[in-house]
Amino acid sequence: MENRKKTCQIYLGKPLIKTTVTVRYVGMSSVYSGVREEQLELEGRVTVRDILNVISGKRGLIFSEGSWLVLVNGNGVPASQWPEYRTNIDVELSILPMLSGG
């Protein structure tokens, strides 16, 4: 089914969109995930939540309100916006420890 959809998109002249995400794990998130940086490829235009779900599955990090600070291209995205926020197709996403005081 999935393959047919792809073929169909190509047939209709629409190139299959892939989103390339460079994920940077900063500070504690690199300790918990065991990596500092990796590249992910996701099909279509995706939301921040979609990307975080993939990272959760792969690295075991849990993303909920107040858990991690998420930056897209250097700017913070609040947890409330993760489900709607659609990224560009080439994006850098950073995961940082939550900030809680100076």
Add this chain to the structure above:
Amino acid sequence: MYQGGYTGILLRIDLTNSKVTREQVPPVVYRKLLGGRGVAAYYYYREIGADVNPTSADNKLFFFTGPLTGLKLPSTTKFQMATKSPETGRYLCSNSGGNLGPHLKFCGFDGLILEGRAKRPTSIFIRDGQVELVSASEYWLDTNFVAGEKVRSQFGEKKAAVMTAGPAAVKGANISCIMVGDRSFGRGGGGLVMASKNIKAVAAYGTGSIPVAQPEQLADFASLAIKSARESKKSHTRFGTAQYTDVMSELGCYPSYNFQTGVFDEVETISASHMVQHYKIKNAACYRCPVACAQLCEVPEGLFRGAKSDPEYETIGAFGGQCGVSDFGAIIRANQLCDEYGLDTMSCGTIIAYAMECYERGLFTEDLLGMKLPFGNGEAMVAMVRKMGEMEGFGAELAKGFLYLQQKYPDTEYFMMHAKGMPFAAYEPRGFFGIGLSYGTSSRGACHNVGGWTIRDELLSGKYDRFAVEGKGILVKNIQDTRGYIDCLGICTVVRSSMGFTDVPTGNVLEMVTGVDFTPHLMEIGERVYNLERLILEREGITRKNDYLPQRIMTEPLPEGPAQGRVLTRELYDRMLDEYYRARGWDMDGKPQKNLSDLLGETID
């Protein structure tokens, strides 16, 4: 009126005449200003005129606890100090952890005022209700930890809480701190004020208890609050405040090479994970703290082998990014020397970074400095810290702070990163415009705490663009007011949310303690504290023109990273400042429209 939390008594010691008096604090002062920073500012307002010289006998040291200091709740360690600062020449407020605040309360005192000048080196011993002035000649020049041990043995109680002025203070460093055990009243030069009064140490040991209005309810609440603080601050326990180091660099906001850039190219070796992996020995905690954010480190090898200290984010920022030093061992050693000599690590590191830039640009020669002092050289940095602690050679010049250096070396002013004479903290204002306003309007000069730590809101609330100015005046005011009341309570800001102390205060812990309905009024109290402080500053000559930032921040774009090209121009800054003054109800010159009686609602004699 108050069923608990306060003793209602302050201890006043006239050092010139060796006279000790006990005074009642008017209940309305607590009602309106709560405790700690607010009450210290109140006494400062009444007793320190604009013309008082910071190191004269006329200056005073005001120490005040809050209604929660010393209670069986999380992190009830804090007490506040106010004095006229030798570093900035104006009003200074500062807070410290440690166990002296709690012991003052156990001795029966909410506050301590030191005035006049002792005839010879003296220590003050407070044992329950009794006060004794003893000779400190034997350890007058000793480093803080050595002196602390001698004081405890002279006092005859190993568990006595002690605060000391270190040798840097005794020798006249304007950036000297007061060490309270291994915590400190860090900023602004309180150490020099204490030493100029011929006071080396204050030791206290109390066995009394602090009454509370509803002890059983409070005990139940305390166990929940401790659990919540421990759970929510796990990362602080594991990594301390150092966890923000690589975060800030990632955001392009980690001041590096004296604020020439916001990205530190070697941040990895000064990051919290590197620190924990290679240097950490154990956690350390302030009084009754379930979080224990202090990370005690030891250098295992190399030039600084054996050096031990617990560097926090700000210290790592000052000696690391700002000085371009990536050797964490050098940072541990510089921090240790600051603690031993009694220097404020933030001022010390930021001023050395300035000297490094002046050296690299040929404004300060090797001859003048007595050494080569390039960015990135940890050994030279540590050597300069020592010179500053000893007040030796050019170190004695640097340890006098930016206001002094501005007069003496006017050609180097562009490279001095400060507001109102107080060196910047380790957050880049061009990367978070709110932080710029916070530095500019903070009532003790550049400070991310008193001025308002806007970073979380600017980045995560979804309401602000960190590079925009809209809404920042109101945001900064709101955070300042929140911090204003927190500093009156007697607790550490790290655990405050676990007790409901946010910008929308909830719960009833203060009611359980005092029997008075403080909680709905906390934000008003914070605002009142800020207004009172501005009244003081206005009397000391502060107007709008003093609320600006250095030229570099307002004209020089950041060269790299996510904040590349950003600059906080005067025009942008003015828009934030106007909004801020309007939100505060001040005129456009930054002058409050209220006097003390307006603020307190009645006349107090």
